[in-house]
Amino acid sequence: MSNHNYEEMKGTASVTDHPSSHSEKHFHQESDSLKLPLRPPPPMSYGAPPPPTPPSYQSSCGPPDPQLSQGPEFQSQQAIFITPVQPTKEPDNVVYSIFTLMCCFLPLGIVALIYALKTQEANHDGNATVAQKYSRLSRIMAHIAFGFGLLIWTLYITKLTIISRKHDETRDQDLANLSTNNP
Numbered sequence: 001m002s003n004h005n006y007e008e009m010k011g012t013a014s015v016t017d018h019p020s021s022h023s024e025k026h027f028h029q030e031s032d033s034l035k036l037p038l039r040p041p042p043p044m045s046y047g048a049p050p051p052p053t054p055p056s057y058q059s060s061c062g063p064p065d066p067q068l069s070q071g072p073e074f075q076s077q078q079a080i081f082i083t084p085v086q087p088t089k090e091p092d093n094v095v096y097s098i099f100t101l102m103c104c105f106l107p108l109g110i111v112a113l114i115y116a117l118k119t120q121e122a123n124h125d126g127n128a129t130v131a132q133k134y135s136r137l138s139r140i141m142a143h144i145a146f147g148f149g150l151l152i153w154t155l156y157i158t159k160l161t162i163i164s165r166k167h168d169e170t171r172d173q174d175l176a177n178l179s180t181n182n183p
Contacts, residue, residue, distance in 0.1 A: 085126035090135040092119040096142045104149020112141035 097116040101109025115138035122131035 087126055088123045088128040088131050090119055090123055090128070090131035091139075092116045092123065092135060093138045093142055094120065097138060100142045100145035100149060105145040105152065108141050108145035108148060112138050112145055115141060 093112065094116045097109060097112035099109075101113055115134045119131050119134040119138055122128075122134055
């Protein structure tokens with residue numbers, strides 16, 4: 001087999017131009033940054049085994065940062081006071097909202113009821129500003145629904161009275177026509 005890529009080596013091995021950085025004769029040695037520090041021997045105790053100590057590891061990234069090795073920094077703990085939530089007493093207008101929903105104007109009554117329920121929730125959570133806001137909106141929506149309801153009921157009753165009067169007038173005319181035609 002003759003291949004030009006392979007050379008026969010006869011006699012002694014030739015030394016290459018670039019010797020490898022690792023020699024087979026040297027054993028693998030760890031760098032100083034990877035070695036664990038030497039620990040002092042454990043204290044002698046009378047019959048009890050010494051408590052296990054966790055291993056201390058060193059970073060192999062480089063020399064330690066001088067700012068980090070100034071010692072441990074302790075943060076003072078802040079005092080946390082937990083106070084129970086005091087429920088507020090804003091009027092929720094639930095009954096008024098249900099009345100306007102059932103008897104006056106349904107769409108605005110629904111909106112008023114939603115704001116009334118949000119007022120109850122904010123009262124329960126103790127959020128006075130939100131409870132005031134939703135209470136005011138609930139009352140305004142209920143008032144508007146009540147106003148629309150009054151207007152609608154007034155127009156409906158007016159229309160019924162006009163229709164009933166026209167009906168009465170036509171009935172009176174029909175009776176008058178019948179009485180004049182039948183002697």
